[in-house]
Structure formats: structure tokens, C-alpha cells
Amino acid sequence: MRIGYPCINRSLDCTSSSTFRLASYSEHRFHQTVQNNLHCLKQILHYNLEHGVGFFRISSDIIPFASHPVCSVEWGRTFRKELLSIGDFVMNHDMRVSMHPDQFTLINSPNENVLTQSCSELSYHAHFLDSMKLGYDAKIQIHIGGVYGDKKAAISRFIKNYNHLPPAVKNRLVIENDDRLFSLKDCLDIHQATGIPVLLDIFHHQCLNNGETLREAFSLTAPTWQEQDGIPIVDYSLQQEGARKGKHRESINSNDFKNFLNAACGFSFDLMLEIKDK
DNA sequence: AGTTGTCAAGCTAGT
DNA sequence: ACTAGCTTGACAACT
Numbered sequence: 001m002r003i004g005y006p007c008i009n010r011s012l013d014c015t016s017s018s019t020f021r022l023a024s025y026s027e028h029r030f031h032q033t034v035q036n037n038l039h040c041l042k043q044i045l046h047y048n049l050e051h052g053v054g055f056f057r058i059s060s061d062i063i064p065f066a067s068h069p070v071c072s073v074e075w076g077r078t079f080r081k082e083l084l085s086i087g088d089f090v091m092n093h094d095m096r097v098s099m100h101p102d103q104f105t106l107i108n109s110p111n112e113n114v115l116t117q118s119c120s121e122l123s124y125h126a127h128f129l130d131s132m133k134l135g136y137d138a139k140i141q142i143h144i145g146g147v148y149g150d151k152k153a154a155i156s157r158f159i160k161n162y163n164h165l166p167p168a169v170k171n172r173l174v175i176e177n178d179d180r181l182f183s184l185k186d187c188l189d190i191h192q193a194t195g196i197p198v199l200l201d202i203f204h205h206q207c208l209n210n211g212e213t214l215r216e217a218f219s220l221t222a223p224t225w226q227e228q229d230g231i232p233i234v235d236y237s238l239q240q241e242g243a244r245k246g247k248h249r250e251s252i253n254s255n256d257f258k259n260f261l262n263a264a265c266g267f268s269f270d271l272m273l274e275i276k277d278k
Numbered sequence: 279a280g281t282t283g284t285c286a287a288g289c290t291a292g293t
Numbered sequence: 294a295c296t297a298g299c300t301t302g303a304c305a306a307c308t
Contacts, residue, residue: 006300006301007300007301008300008301008302015301015302015303017301017302017303018303018304019285019303019304020285020303020304020305021284021285021304021305022285022286023285023305024304024305057300057301059300059301060300060301061301065286067286067287068286068287070286099300100300100301101300102287102288102299102300102301103287103288103289103298103299103300104286104287104288104289105287105288106287106288106289109288109289111288114287114288117286117287118287121287141300143299145288145289146288146289146290147289147290148289178299179299180290180291181289181290235300237300248298248299248300272300274300274301276301
């Protein structure tokens with residue numbers, strides 16, 4: 001099992017997700033920012049190696065405005081050497097990376113513009129991981145999307161639009177159960193129809209489920225991952241007490257974590273710790 | 279130098 | 294009607 005954390009390393013003064021306002025976009029600014037982000041990503045991966053951390057989620061901001069019309073730079077070519085070098089580092093040390101496009105990426109939206117932009121956002125993520133020549137175990141995780149007043153229709157729209165995605169995206173895309181709308185069971189149904197792997201989010205499963213125990217949730221999701229997908233990815237986090245439902249905790253609770261590990265015993269997976277203080 | 283309003287994008291539930 | 298929350302605050306204009 002590899003353990004990972006998302007996007008930000010609080011021990012290094014180097015961030016791989018710095019961006020800028022759209023209003024101040026220029027090719028120079030873009031070039032500078034991407035160069036710095038890639039440099040910091042390398043630093044973070046080195047740090048991770050030294051600290052036994054084999055898994056990392058790369059921020060979607062690593063290439064700012066990559067899917068926006070304003071960006072016409074062929075960054076995959078410009079930064080080819082840097083990207084390949086990072087990819088080599090990841091593979092040589094048996095590490096894994098993933099990405100999580102943000103809440104605006106909705107492939108089940110009834111709005112065609114939202115769908116189009118979501119597809120180009122997903123293509124950007126796939127292109128980024130492809131540019132590092134990483135295997136298809138480097139995943140892009142998204143939620144199912146909105147309900148739009150009709151859950152069944154929302155699910156069929158997801159399946160239909162998923163089938164039209166380019167192979168580069170399909171090779172990496174996985175779906176994650178969320179905390180309010182689409183449960184693990186919904187994701188498994190979509191898996192039945194599409195073959196898409198299901199990423200189990202432990203915290204979301206506590207918020208929304210159909211009575212499956214944690215062990216059952218593991219048994220159900222594990223077979224949705226094929227050989228080329230790598231071992232399953234599992235997201236772990238906890239409710240911040242006193243905050244509104246869905247808010248992630250600042251720090252881990254070791255009792256809860258021990259219970260989780262006991263329930264997970266015997267299953268093979270990589271673990272993403274979505275805990276604010278890493 | 280420090281503070282604070284705002285930032286590409288969507289949706290939902292709670293207030 | 295408004296806003297917090299979402300995988301992650303931080304940019305940039307203002308005082």
C-alpha cells in the first residue's frame with residue numbers, strides 16, 4: 001500500500017499549484033508559472049520519496065487555464081523535457097500520482113456548454129499525465145455530477161456522455177461516490193454499464209450509503225479495477241466535528257484510523273489521505 | 279508591509 | 294436570496 005496526500009506540501013515552501021488571475025494572463029506569465037509549478041512538483045516528489053510517501057495527487061492548477069480558450073501555448077511540447085523527467089522519477093521509484101478535476105467538471109450536465117468545457121478539462125488532465133508517459137494507473141477521479149431534478153436521467157446522461165469521451169480520457173477516468181447525491185451503489189451501477197473503475201471514498205460512504213459495511217464496500221469496489229488500472233485507490237477522511245456535514249477534518253483521529261485499517265485488512269489498495277494538515 | 283475583496287467554470291442543501 | 298462546501302487558498306489591489 002502506498003499512502004498519499006493531495007496537492008499541497010505544507011513542509012516545503014514550494015507549491016505546484018500556483019496560478020494567477022485570468023485578467024493578468026500573458027504567455028510570459030503562463031510560462032513562468034508552469035515552470036515554477038513543475039519545478040515544485042519535482043521537489044515535492046523528492047520530499048515524498050525521502051519520507052516514504054509513494055502517492056500524490058497533482059493539483060489541476062499545475063497548468064493554469066489549460067482548458068481555457070485563452071491558453072494557446074503547446075505546453076506539452078514546451079515543457080517536454082521537464083514532464084518526461086518527472087514521469088521517469090515517478091516510475092523509477094514505483095510511485096503513483098492521480099488528479100481530481102474540480103467541481104465544475106460535469107459530464108452529466110444537461111447544459112451543452114458545461115459538457116463541452118468539461119470534456120476539454122478532462123482532455124487536459126489526460127494530456128498532462130500522458131505527457132509524463134505514465135501508465136494508466138495514474139488516474140483522474142471525478143464525481144458523477146448533478147441530479148438536475150431527475151436522478152435516473154442524470155445517470156443515463158453520464159453513461160451516454162462517458163461513452164463518447166476520447167480513449168485518452170477513458171483510459172484514466174474513475175468515478176468516486178459522493179456524500180450527498182450519488183452513493184457507492186449508484187457508482188457500481190454505472191460501472192456495470194460502462195466498466196469504469198469505482199474509487200471508494202470512505203468518508204462519503206459514511207455520509208451516504210445503502211447499508212453496506214466497510215468490508216462490503218471494499219469487496220464491491222475492488223473487482224471494478226482491472227489489471228491496467230493498477231490496484232484500487234481509496235480516499236480517506238473524517239467529518240470535522242461541529243462543522244457542517246461534509247467538512248473535512250484538520251487532523252487524523254488515530255482510533256478511527258485503526259478501525260478503518262482493521263476493516264480494510266486483506267485488501268490491496270493505495271490510500272489518499274484527504275486530511276487538511278496532511 | 280499588511281489586509282482584504284475577489285477569483286474561469288456548477289450544483290446542492292442549509293440558513 | 295444567499296452562501297458554504299467541494300481535492301487544495303492565494304492573487305492582487307488596496308490601505
